[in-house]
Amino acid sequence: MDYVTLETDEFVYGVGDEILPGVSRVIAENPSKFTYRGTGTYIIGGGQDVAVIDPGPILPSHREALAGALTGRTVRAILVTHCHADHSPLAAWLRDETGAPTYAYGPHGAATVEWDIGALPDDFGRPEPTDVADDEPTGPDEPKLEESTDTAFVPDVEVRSGDVVFTDTAISVAALHTPGHTSNHSCFAMTSSAGGRILFTGxxxxxxxxxxxxxPDGDMGAYMNSLRMVAGRRDDVAVPTHGSPIERPGRFVGDLVDHRLERERQVLDAVRRGLDTIPDIVEDLYVDVRVELHRPAGSSVLGHLVKLVSDGIVVVDGSSAADSASDASPASVPRLDSNYLPV
Incomplete structure (x- = not known):
């Protein structure tokens, strides 16, 4: 994978910078191993009327910076990709300040699970206190996990793929449901009268x-399908909430699909080699990843295992999944008790 970095000398916290025609960004000063340089809130629109994408976390400095960037402009729509706590909480304040409605697929999903699952051992993935600062960003190959979910967020308007959520004289923005990271995740596709196509990917x-x-809310099978859908689009640039714009997004997302498939093969190979707990698989596959990220890595491994079970390639000992597996001799892992972490 050729990752796209955002260097600290490329932006200033608390300042609204135009990064593309009709697109300004204000980055919240919440950098961490979970949020990279911080949450990017986007203001889109070529004139006075604008939409705001992912207002961000409850952080006074970010609220003030966003208010300053919106001075003299009228917010017509507040678009939320999903309701992790670094994306949606400030939407309530912005709605109260501007009267603009919030748009999203829906609130956080009420997910269910197939198996009895507990928690990872308390000491798994817990670094020594002096190892790494909590706010130290991590490298590109290290998995990330949001620290909490904004379960209070409920959009004023629930949208589905193709629903137009904002227009002005120069642009049109439509929702694109992309479940996987969360069940309610959506991207927002902007088309300009000049012919440019930008996908805000959250x-x-x-x-x-x-x-x-x-x-349980994340779904690897749905995520892979959503990635393939995005890879097949003809967007000129993809703009994530964390990090820099991605040029040639079709190729980049295609590489992401290949990367995920390779990880799935690695997880399956680990099971077939006799690694039968998630901590064992993580320590084998993520040997070069810092220990404090082994817990979120365990969540990704679980995601792949759930997909492999759903595909009939892996069974969970003692579960009904074994009865429905399509492969006569699927690989096997024990029940997931004591090998799963709540999110």
Whole structure:
């Protein structure tokens, strides 16, 4: 994968910068191993009327920066890709300030699980306190996981793929449901009268890293299908909430699909080699990844295992999944008790 980085000398926190025609970005000062340089809030529109994508976290400095960037403009729509706590919480304030409605696929999904699942061992993936600062960004190959979910968020308007959520004299923006990272994740596709096509990808596609797909709400099968759909589009650029714009997104997302398939093959191979707990698989596959990221890596491994079970390639000992497996001799892992982390 050729990852797309965002260097610290390429932006200033608290400042609204135009990064593309009709697109300005304000980056929240919440950098961490989960959010990279911080949450990017986008203001789109060529004139006075604008839409705001992913208002961001409850952070006074970001709220003030966003208010400053919107001075003299009228917010007509607030678009939320999904409701992780670094994306949606400030939407309530912005709606109250502007009167603009919020648009999203829906609230966070009420997911269910097939198996009894508990928690990873308490000491798994817990670094020594002096190992790494909590706010230290991580490298591109290290998995990421949001720290919390904004379960209070409920959009004013629920949208589905193709629904137009904002227009002005120069642009039109439509929703594109892309489940996987979360069940309610949507991208937003902007088309300009000049012919440009920009896809705001939230956390579905991030140039600086891969995305964690964490059951029970995350769904690896849905995520792979959504990636393939995006790879087949003809967007000129993809703009993630975290990081820099991605040129030639079709090729980039195609590479992401290949990367995910390779990880799936690695997980299956680990099971076939006799690694029968998620911690064992993580320690084998993520040997070069810092220990404090082994817990979110465990969530990704679980996501792949759930997909492999659904595909009939892996069975879970003692579950009804074994009865429905299409392969006469599928690989096997024990029940997931004590090998899953809540998200």
């Amino acid at each position: 956390d579905h596609v991030m140039g600086w890293s891969t995305t964690v797909v964490a059951p």
